[in-house]
């Protein structure tokens with residue numbers, strides 16, 4: 001292993017004193033009870049990898065690191081300040097350099113690196129969703145659960161009348177904002193993007209469009225494909241260069257990596273790009289946001305790991321939901337714990353992913369009263385939790401926080417007949 005790789009693993013993990021305070025925060029340890037599936041156990045394994053005690057080809061090492069969600073739930077639980085996520089990223093990169101990636105991961109990452117592949121594939125998936133077949137087939141088995149994941153990408157609220165369609169110029173003044181559109185969000189969750197544009201414009205931002213964006217690269221980086229993530233980062237940095245004041249993100253997983261582009265590439269343009277990235281709820285919370293509603297939902301907020309742990313954003317989504325008159329807002333036990341989605345983890349480690357999800361579903365199922373909505377700001381979480389709710393036939397739906405705020409603005413008549421809430425920014 002290269003000296004850089006060794007230091008990249010050892011330095012962030014150096015403060016670990018093996019106290020074990022992180023163990024109860026780790027979903028995989030709670031699911032398996034195996035010390036090697038805990039942060040402390042994995043830190044021992046990663047140090048052994050870096051110092052040559054264990055070979056990169058050791059299958060048990062690879063298995064236990066593959067089973068890590070990368071959720072970073074262990075970081076806030078650690079009193080010593082171990083940067084677990086940085087150590088894990090370096091260890092995974094070191095393993096990929098020696099062993100390569102499994103073919104399933106290579107295929108998935110290739111698709112998301114190529115807009116000519118992911119856009120038609122995901123657009124066809126959205127069309128298939130509209131037939132209602134995925135929802136009808138949703139259930140417990142592996143195929144049925146995947147159908148549930150697709151069904152869960154549908155809008156959570158259906159407006160009584162057509163909502164204003166963002167797309168032409170009206171807004172003027174105020175800070176300029178462009179949405180980071182991404183891949184899965186742009187094709188399976190365009191209704192969330194539209195809700196984000198409308199709510200931002202309603203709160204005084206000048207919303208514009210930036211073309212030539214692509215996938216953020218988070219799936220690649222988490223899998224250890226550092227080069228693939230870097231290529232996508234450079235493409236996005238070029239697309240946004242000289243455009244807007246803020247790059248708003250409504251996908252926590254994307255936002256976490258976009259904010260890390262400076263570290264990923266180590267260049268000044270990358271750092272300048274990263275400094276402009278904000279979660280959409282951060283921008284809305286900075287303006288209040290403007291009160292809305294009423295809605296009658298009983299909402300349980302579930303924090304995406306990559307928003308709460310990776311970005312340290314917790315108050316902003318609660319402020320967005322708190323601006324909606326009439327909703328009953330709470331956080332259920334384990335709301336800050338991973339749901340088991342974790343990028344492509346649910347595809348590569350389906351059994352453990354479902355075990356982790358089951359803990360989340362039990363918390364929802366056991367709530368008294370049971371919520372009507374689980375609000376969470378990440379596509380993977382919306383799909384994973386949504387599919388679990390469908391599989392258990394629970395009377396609960398998953399929704400993005402801005403979807404709820406958007407629905408509330410519609411209910412109270414905030415949106416007028418003028419349909420223009422964004423301007424197109426063509427480089």
Ligand code: SF4
Nearest residue numbers: 016017019020022078
């Ligand atoms: S990572 Fe932190 S909490 Fe976990 S064992 Fe090490 S020092 Fe303790």
Ligand code: SF4
Nearest residue numbers: 026068069071072074
């Ligand atoms: S990142 Fe998540 S799954 Fe991995 S060790 Fe930390 S808490 Fe456990």
